[in-house]
Amino acid sequence: MKRDKSWTWRRVAPSSLNLNGIKAAIVGGTGGIGRAFSRFMASRGATVVVVGQTFRDSKVPGIEFIKADLSLMREAKRVGEALPAETLDIVIFTTGVFAAPKRQETAEGIEQDMAVSYLSRLVILREIAPRLGKDRPEAKMKSRVFIMGFPGSGQAGTLDDLNAEKYYGAMRVHMNTVAGNEMLVLDAAKRYLNATFFGLNPGLIKTDIRNNFLGQDTLKSRFTEWMIGLLTPSAETYAERLTPLLVSPDLDAHSGAMFDRKGFAILPSPKLMDRSYVNAFIAASEALVSRVNVRLSS
Ligand SMILES: NC(=O)c1ccc[n+]([C@@H]2O[C@H](COP(=O)([O-])OP(=O)(O)OC[C@H]3O[C@@H](n4cnc5c(N)ncnc54)[C@H](OP(=O)(O)O)[C@@H]3O)[C@@H](O)[C@H]2O)c1
Numbered sequence: 001m002k003r004d005k006s007w008t009w010r011r012v013a014p015s016s017l018n019l020n021g022i023k024a025a026i027v028g029g030t031g032g033i034g035r036a037f038s039r040f041m042a043s044r045g046a047t048v049v050v051v052g053q054t055f056r057d058s059k060v061p062g063i064e065f066i067k068a069d070l071s072l073m074r075e076a077k078r079v080g081e082a083l084p085a086e087t088l089d090i091v092i093f094t095t096g097v098f099a100a101p102k103r104q105e106t107a108e109g110i111e112q113d114m115a116v117s118y119l120s121r122l123v124i125l126r127e128i129a130p131r132l133g134k135d136r137p138e139a140k141m142k143s144r145v146f147i148m149g150f151p152g153s154g155q156a157g158t159l160d161d162l163n164a165e166k167y168y169g170a171m172r173v174h175m176n177t178v179a180g181n182e183m184l185v186l187d188a189a190k191r192y193l194n195a196t197f198f199g200l201n202p203g204l205i206k207t208d209i210r211n212n213f214l215g216q217d218t219l220k221s222r223f224t225e226w227m228i229g230l231l232t233p234s235a236e237t238y239a240e241r242l243t244p245l246l247v248s249p250d251l252d253a254h255s256g257a258m259f260d261r262k263g264f265a266i267l268p269s270p271k272l273m274d275r276s277y278v279n280a281f282i283a284a285s286e287a288l289v290s291r292v293n294v295r296l297s298s
Helices: 032-043 073-082 112-131 170-191 219-231 235-246 275-290
Strands: 023-027 047-052 063-067 090-093 143-148 195-200
Touching: 023 032, 023 112, 032 047, 032 063, 032 235, 073 112, 090 112, 112 143, 112 170, 112 275, 143 170, 170 195, 170 275
Parallel strands: 023 047, 023 090, 047 063, 090 143, 143 195
Antiparallel strands: none
């Protein structure tokens, strides 16, 4: 991962943030890093709608819930239609799983990790992006979309086998989601000029994301997460550190930028600077979604 030293944003203390009036949606805001963001943003006055399977914050003022199984593209489409994009200031995508050791397929026939961690985001984004921020007459900044993944890490994906039908490897599949999410940012920044789009790379953080890969509550999983917890910041610390970035006025001119775990701007993965490759990857992703009869908005 390489730092982009050509620009920087002015940092402010998270404790000084006033998010009164900010409306946010966090897709994947029911657990892990997304949940840490939703709780911190709500504590600073934002109104947050979280999308996920299990709501854990019904007692927290300022957080609402949309229930959905985002392994299904038709559910993603429904969520995209239900989200009040016109009034949203900030959208964060943190939905994710990690590919299992053996290939898992959704009821719609899509590999599970690709469906949850990447394609559901593509479907939701296509629904909401054209409407984002259209109904915020007083707004000082364009609506912003933050897509979490592992951008800048050099992954380009396996363009000719996005559904892992020719060959399955958990890491290979997960890297397709990593590459896809980085390309979503780069593509959306060019495609939709009414909003701005950014990638977030949180580094390693102790959460439940690796359960599917390592096995829930196995010794291997407990040891791995314990080590990660020992060596890296918690989801709460990361979310607190990054929230000032989400509302910084300095981001407006930098749609398409990516940020590392400390919020420093980083460069995109080299292969993804090739626009024709990004176009081909996005087209193959759209083709995979259309196989399950879900029509994408433009
Ligand atoms: N943690 C890390 O070390 C790490 C490292 C690099 C990148 N990331 C990225 O950070 C993002 C967040 O990861 P995390 O570590 O916070 O993961 P996490 O703790 O497992 O949280 C994942 C979120 O996705 C939701 N989700 C999972 N399956 C779903 C489904 N079928 N339908 C609807 N929602 C579903 C979960 O909701 P429910 O609990 O309600 O099901 C939860 O809100 C991901 O994009 C991940 O790739 C994480």
